[in-house]
Amino acid sequence: MGLGTKSWIRLHPLDNCIVALKPWLRGQTLDVHGQSLQFQSDIPAGHKIALDAIASGQSVIKYGWPIGIATQSIARGEHIHAHNLKCEHKVDFSGLASETPSPLQPIEGRTFDGYVRPGGKVGTRNYIAVISTVNCSAAVSRYIANHFTQDVLAEYPNVDGVVAFTHDSGCGMAYEGIKHQTLSRVLGGIARHPNIAAFVLIGLGCEQNTLGHLLKSQNLVSLTHGGVPVAANQSKTHVSHDVPVLSIQDVGGTKATVKRGVELVKEILPTVNAMHRTRVSAEHLVLATKCGGSDGYSGITANPALGVAADRVIACGGTAILSETTELYGAEQLFTRRAQSVSIAEKLLERIEWWKNYAAGYGEEIDNNPSIGNKAGGLTTIVEKSLGAASKGGSSALQAVYHYAEPVKTKGLVIMDAPGFDPACVTGMVSGGANVVVFTTGRGSCFGCKPVPSIKVATNTELFDRMQDDMDLNAGTVLTNETIEQAGERMFDAILATASGQKTKSELLGYGDDEFVPWSIGPTL
Numbered sequence: 001m002g003l004g005t006k007s008w009i010r011l012h013p014l015d016n017c018i019v020a021l022k023p024w025l026r027g028q029t030l031d032v033h034g035q036s037l038q039f040q041s042d043i044p045a046g047h048k049i050a051l052d053a054i055a056s057g058q059s060v061i062k063y064g065w066p067i068g069i070a071t072q073s074i075a076r077g078e079h080i081h082a083h084n085l086k087c088e089h090k091v092d093f094s095g096l097a098s099e100t101p102s103p104l105q106p107i108e109g110r111t112f113d114g115y116v117r118p119g120g121k122v123g124t125r126n127y128i129a130v131i132s133t134v135n136c137s138a139a140v141s142r143y144i145a146n147h148f149t150q151d152v153l154a155e156y157p158n159v160d161g162v163v164a165f166t167h168d169s170g171c172g173m174a175y176e177g178i179k180h181q182t183l184s185r186v187l188g189g190i191a192r193h194p195n196i197a198a199f200v201l202i203g204l205g206c207e208q209n210t211l212g213h214l215l216k217s218q219n220l221v222s223l224t225h226g227g228v229p230v231a232a233n234q235s236k237t238h239v240s241h242d243v244p245v246l247s248i249q250d251v252g253g254t255k256a257t258v259k260r261g262v263e264l265v266k267e268i269l270p271t272v273n274a275m276h277r278t279r280v281s282a283e284h285l286v287l288a289t290k291c292g293g294s295d296g297y298s299g300i301t302a303n304p305a306l307g308v309a310a311d312r313v314i315a316c317g318g319t320a321i322l323s324e325t326t327e328l329y330g331a332e333q334l335f336t337r338r339a340q341s342v343s344i345a346e347k348l349l350e351r352i353e354w355w356k357n358y359a360a361g362y363g364e365e366i367d368n369n370p371s372i373g374n375k376a377g378g379l380t381t382i383v384e385k386s387l388g389a390a391s392k393g394g395s396s397a398l399q400a401v402y403h404y405a406e407p408v409k410t411k412g413l414v415i416m417d418a419p420g421f422d423p424a425c426v427t428g429m430v431s432g433g434a435n436v437v438v439f440t441t442g443r444g445s446c447f448g449c450k451p452v453p454s455i456k457v458a459t460n461t462e463l464f465d466r467m468q469d470d471m472d473l474n475a476g477t478v479l480t481n482e483t484i485e486q487a488g489e490r491m492f493d494a495i496l497a498t499a500s501g502q503k504t505k506s507e508l509l510g511y512g513d514d515e516f517v518p519w520s521i522g523p524t525l
Contacts, residue, residue: 046296299388308488
C-alpha cells in the first residue's frame with residue numbers, strides 16, 4: 001500500500017532530513033526510528049526538517065544526494081529552507097555510462113486508437129493548423145482559426161479543431177542564425193506533427209522567416225502532392241496536397257487573406273473529417289513528461305509515478321521524453337551514468353555547460369531556480385528540485401539527447417534540451433513529435449497544449465479536490481492507500497485512454513491555444 005497514515009518520510013537511508021507530510025507546530029514531537037524529534041518552529045507540509053544536527057558548511061542530504069550546504073548551524077528538528085540552506089553544486093563528470101541498465105521487460109498487447117499517418121506516425125488528435133511564419137501575420141492566422149467555432153465544426157465531428165499557431169518572432173533576427181533555425185524547427189515540427197491532418201501557412205511577405213525558407217528548410221514540400229487539397233491516399237488519414245501558402249502583401253491585405261484562408265480551410269474540412277481512428281500498438285506513443293508548479297510532494301508522489309508510466313510506454317516499444325535541462329542540473333549524474341553510451345552522456349553534459357554559459361552571459365545563474373511558488377511548496381534549491389523532477393524519467397537507459405524541437409526518432413528514454421518554463425518546454429517536445437503530454441503539479445499549474453492532449457496530475461489530494469475542473473489525476477493517493485507502482489499503472493492506463501480520444505480537463509475547458517511558445521534563443525535585432 002501507500003504511505004498510509006505516515007506524517008513524515010525519509011526518502012533515502014543517507015538523508016539527514018525528513019519531509020513533513022502534514023503541517024507541524026513548534027514544540028510538537030515526533031518519534032523517528034525510536035527517538036523523539038521536537039520541532040523548533042512551525043513546519044509547513046512538504047518542507048524539510050533536520051533529522052540530525054547539521055553544522056554550517058555541511059551538506060544537506062535528500063534523495064541520497066547533497067542538495068546544498070547549510071549557511072548556519074541547523075539544530076535537530078529545525079526547519080530547513082532558504083533561510084539556512086543555499087545551493088552549491090558542481091556538475092558531475094564521473095562514471096559516464098557506467099551504470100547502464102538492462103532493457104526493460106517488454107510489454108505486449110497494449111494498444112490505443114489513433115490516426116495512422118503516411119510514414120507510420122500515429123496521431124492522437126485530428127486538427128487543422130493555421131501556422132503563422134511571423135508575428136505580423138499572427139492576427140490574421142488567429143482570425144482564420146476563430147471563424148471555425150464549435151457551431152461551425154458541428155457537422156465535422158472527427159475534426160478536433162482549427163488551431164492558430166502564432167508567436168512573437170519571425171523577423172528581427174539573423175538569417176539562418178540560431179533564433180531563425182530554432183523557430184523553423186518548431187514550425188516545421190508542428191506542420192509535420194501526426195496530430196495535424198492539414199495546415200495552412202500565413203506570412204506577411206517581407207519577413208526574415210520567409211514562407212519559401214520554411215518550406216525548403218523543413219522539407220515541407222515533401223508533403224505536397226499536386227492538385228487541390230484533397231486526400232492522396234486511400235486510408236484518408238492525412239491531407240497530402242500543395243501546401244496552401246498565403247502572403248498578406250500578395251493576397252491584398254489582411255481582410256482578403258482572412259477570407260481566402262477561411263475558404264482554404266473549408267475546402268480541407270471534409271477530407272479531414274473523413275479520417276477515422278485505427279487500433280494500433282502502444283509502441284506509437286511518444287510521451288512528453290513535464291512538471292510545473294512543483295512542491296515538496298512532487299518528487300514523492302506524482303513524478304516517480306510518472307516515471308513508472310514512462311517505463312511502461314518504453315516497455316511497449318514507445319518513447320518517453322524528459323526535458324527541462326535547467327531542472328536536470330544537479331541530477332545529471334542520474335542520467336549520464338545510465339546513458340547507453342559515453343557519447344550520449346557527454347552530449348547531456350555539453351548542454352548543461354551551454355546553459356551555464358548562456359545564463360552567465362546575462363549575469364544570471366541556472367541555480368537561481370526554484371520559483372517563489374516552488375519555495376512556498378517546500379523546495380529550496382535547484383538541485384533538490386531537479387532530483388525530484390528526474391524521477392519522471394523512470395529507470396531505463398538514456399538513449400539519446402536532442403536539441404530543442406528536433407524530430408525525435410529514437411525509441412526509449414530521451415532528453416530534449418529546453419528551458420524549464422512550461423509553455424516553451426512543452427512546445428519543444430510537441431514540435432519534436434510528442435503525441436501525449438503528462439504534466440505533474442503541486443501548486444496547481446493549469447496547462448493545455450493544442451494539438452496534443454495534456455494530462456494534469458496533482459501531487460496531493462488537497463490540490464486535486466480544490467481544482468477538480470483542471471486536474472485529471474490525483475497522485476496524492478500515494479500518501480494514503482496506493483503504491484508508486486499502482487499510481488504509475490493508473491497513469492499509464494489514462495495515457496492510453498487519452499491517446500484513444502478521451503478528453504482531458506483542459507480540452508473540456510477549451511484551452512491550449514495560448515501555450516504555444518517557441519523558445520526564442522539569441523538576440524532580437
